[in-house]
Structures are given as C-alpha cells and as structure tokens.
Amino acid sequence: MNKIIYLDAAASALKPDVVINAERDFLLNSYANTGRGVCARAAAADEMLANARATVADFICAKPNQVIFTSGTTDAMNRIVNIVRGTRDVKTIAVSDIDHHSARMPWENTVRGGHAELVKIPLTENYDIDLERVPSADVMVITAMSNVLGVPQDVKKIIQNARSKNPNVITIVDAAQYVAHGTINVAEWDCDFLCFSGHKIGSNTGIGVMYIKSPDGWAPDKFGGGMVQTISGDTWNIDTSPNKFEAGTLPLTQICGLPFAIDAWRNWYGGADILSYIYDGLSKIPHIKLLTRQDAKIISFVVDDMHVLDFGSLVGAAGVCLRVGNMCASWIHDLMGIPGSIRISVGPWNTMTDAEQVVDIIRGIVK
Numbered sequence: 001m002n003k004i005i006y007l008d009a010a011a012s013a014l015k016p017d018v019v020i021n022a023e024r025d026f027l028l029n030s031y032a033n034t035g036r037g038v039c040a041r042a043a044a045a046d047e048m049l050a051n052a053r054a055t056v057a058d059f060i061c062a063k064p065n066q067v068i069f070t071s072g073t074t075d076a077m078n079r080i081v082n083i084v085r086g087t088r089d090v091k092t093i094a095v096s097d098i099d100h101h102s103a104r105m106p107w108e109n110t111v112r113g114g115h116a117e118l119v120k121i122p123l124t125e126n127y128d129i130d131l132e133r134v135p136s137a138d139v140m141v142i143t144a145m146s147n148v149l150g151v152p153q154d155v156k157k158i159i160q161n162a163r164s165k166n167p168n169v170i171t172i173v174d175a176a177q178y179v180a181h182g183t184i185n186v187a188e189w190d191c192d193f194l195c196f197s198g199h200k201i202g203s204n205t206g207i208g209v210m211y212i213k214s215p216d217g218w219a220p221d222k223f224g225g226g227m228v229q230t231i232s233g234d235t236w237n238i239d240t241s242p243n244k245f246e247a248g249t250l251p252l253t254q255i256c257g258l259p260f261a262i263d264a265w266r267n268w269y270g271g272a273d274i275l276s277y278i279y280d281g282l283s284k285i286p287h288i289k290l291l292t293r294q295d296a297k298i299i300s301f302v303v304d305d306m307h308v309l310d311f312g313s314l315v316g317a318a319g320v321c322l323r324v325g326n327m328c329a330s331w332i333h334d335l336m337g338i339p340g341s342i343r344i345s346v347g348p349w350n351t352m353t354d355a356e357q358v359v360d361i362i363r364g365i366v367k
C-alpha cells in the first residue's frame with residue numbers, strides 16, 4: 001500500500017495531536033455537562049466553554065456573546081434563514097454562482113415556497129463577485145471564498161456596496177473555506193451573520209460557529225434547556241446571547257478541541273509554496289486544463305477526455321486523496337460549462353515531497 005498523500009484539506013482537514021489530546025483528556029479526565037451543575041467538574045466544563053468562546057471571538061474579532069456554537073456551516077446557514085425570517089419580512093435574496101449548496105439552498109427553499117425572490121449577484125469574467133454590480137436586496141449571501149476557485153473575495157467592500165443600495169440589507173457570510181486561508185474580521189467587514197465549520201481548520205466534525213452581529217435584535221430559532229433565564233408555568237424569560245441561541249447540550253468535546261485547532265491553524269496559514277509547485281507542474285502536463293488562478297488558495301482542473309471520477313479512482317489507487325465531482329457547487333460548474341472538476345487543497349501536514357510525488361503521479365496518469 002502506498003503512503004497516503006492527503007490533498008483534500010478543503011473537504012476536511014486532518015486533525016493535529018493537540019486537538020486529539022485535548023478532546024481525549026476532556027473525555028477521560030474532565031467530562032461534565034455545562035450550564036447545569038455546581039460540582040467542580042461542571043464548573044471546569046463551564047470555564048472550558050467560556051474560554052473556547054473567547055478564543056473564537058478573538059479569532060474573528062467578535063465579542064463572546066456574538067459567537068454561537070453550531071454543528072457546522074450547513075447547520076448555521078439553515079438556522080440563519082429561520083432566525084432572519086422569524087423577525088424580518090424578506091422579499092429579495094441575493095446569491096451568487098460561487099455559492100456552495102449549503103449557503104444557497106436554504107434560501108432557495110424559501111423562494112420555492114413562494115415567499116421571496118432570488119436575485120443574482122453578478123460575477124466578473126474571472127468569476128469574482130463584481131463589486132460594481134452588487135444588487136439591492138433584503139438579504140445577501142456572500143461566499144467569502146469559493147471551494148472551487150479558491151480566491152478570497154473583498155467581503156468588506158461587497159457589504160459596503162450592498163448597504164449603499166439598501167442600508168437595511170442583512171448580510172450573511174459563508175466563511176467555510178475562507179477561514180482556512182485568511183484572517184476574519186467581522187468588526188471590519190460589518191456583516192450581520194458569518195459562519196464556518198471547525199473541521200476545515202483541524203478541529204473535529206460536528207462543531208461550527210455562527211457569528212451574530214446583533215444577537216439582541218433576533219428571536220431564537222430553537223427552544224429548550226439552557227436558553228431561558230426564568231420559567232414559571234408556561235411563562236418564560238429568554239436568556240441573553242449566547243445561551244439564547246444554544247438550546248440543548250452542546251458538542252462539548254468538539255468545542256474543547258476547537259481552540260487548539262484554531263491556535264495550530266493560525267500559526268500555519270501556509271501551503272503557498274506547495275500549491276505553487278503543484279500548479280507549475282500541472283500547467284506543463286498536456287491535456288490538463290487548470291481552472292484556478294496561480295495565486296488561488298486551491299487548485300482545480302479538468303483533464304481532456306477523462307471523467308473526473310475515473311481520474312479520482314486512478315490517483316486514489318496511487319494513494320492520492322483529492323476531491324472530484326461538482327464539489328456541492330453546481331452553479332459555478334454550470335457557468336464554466338463542465339459537470340465537475342478535480343480539486344487539490346493543502347494543509348499543515350503537507351510537504352514539498354507530497355507536491356513532487358503528486359505531480360509525478362498525475363503526469364504518469366495523464367499521458
């Protein structure tokens with residue numbers, strides 16, 4: 001069996017020892033639920049939760065009460081639809097063709113119910129969000145970085161331009177891919193909501209973050225244990241954020257690992273040399289058509305006359321793990337006129353040797 005060359009960070013990152021050890025230690029030595037107990041362990045679990053929230057808040061330049069733990073980006077995106085529609089009358093929703101299914105489908109579902117209309121945010125000829133043509137809408141979904149094209153978008157400017165068209169627009173940033181490659185500053189971007197998944201930056205699955213700029217301005221979308229301040233008979237007072245949006249038991253083990261993942265990942269933010277080597281290597285192989293720019297954070301391509309699934313199986317047999325298909329981003333593939341693509345993405349575990357080997361393997365397959 002060949003050594004595995006894992007080049008699929010954009011799908012899910014491998015987990016560093018610090019995350020695995022922190023979760024193991026929590027499960028073995030400190031496990032308890034939060035927000036309920038008075039014993040020492042419960043107090044320690046509460047402290048762990050507060051510290052994790054503070055680390056996330058610092059990571060995205062937010063305040064701790066603006067940070068809500070979810071099970072991931074998809075969960076957050078679906079919740080945001082319910083939170084926004086619970087309070088606001090939404091008639092127009094702006095989306096773009098670089099969106100992931102998880103960012104756009106929850107809103108498309110609203111449109112299908114006949115409750116609202118979809119508006120497209122135009123793209124430039126390079127498939128970036130066209131800053132000059134940001135439309136007017138009640139809600140705007142902004143993909144901070146496409147999982148196919150890997151180019152960070154100018155989120156701050158997009159939001160400024162959206163507000164110049166409609167000062168009341170609700171802006172929702174999908175940072176699922178962006179989070180792995182750049183600093184998020186929600187205070188500077190001035191978005192209303194933002195979400196990302198921990199598993200894309202080396203934490204466990206089942207944990208994600210939903211940032212809410214004005215948590216007091218929205219009604220909760222979930223009800224249950226832990227989100228009320230007082231309750232008497234059928235009368236209750238809802239707690240303040242974050243409890244307000246965190247009914248039920250949280251994924252505590254995953255939350256415990258998240259700050260370790262964040263610290264490890266923010267010390268890395270690298271891989272440019274590895275990607276650049278692979279990009280150069282692939283650009284010299286006949287029949288490979290690169291879809292991404294040289295400075296993109298991921299590499300996407302297709303091979304003349306070869307189905308992406310066949311390509312995936314062939315490199316897979318040689319030990320290379322990469323992603324093939326429509327990447328849950330069918331709209332950008334439609335726009336490019338292809339059914340799917342092949343994607344290479346890197347993380348802290350990748351080396352230049354991986355880069356050299358993958359180029360050799362692909363050169364051997366695409367003759």
Ligand SMILES: Cc1ncc(COP(=O)(O)O)c(C=O)c1O
Nearest residue numbers: 072073074100102147176177197
């Ligand atoms: C841009 C983008 N948005 C949303 C998601 C959904 O993330 P998750 O599956 O962690 O909920 C992904 C996952 O690949 C993504 O790349």
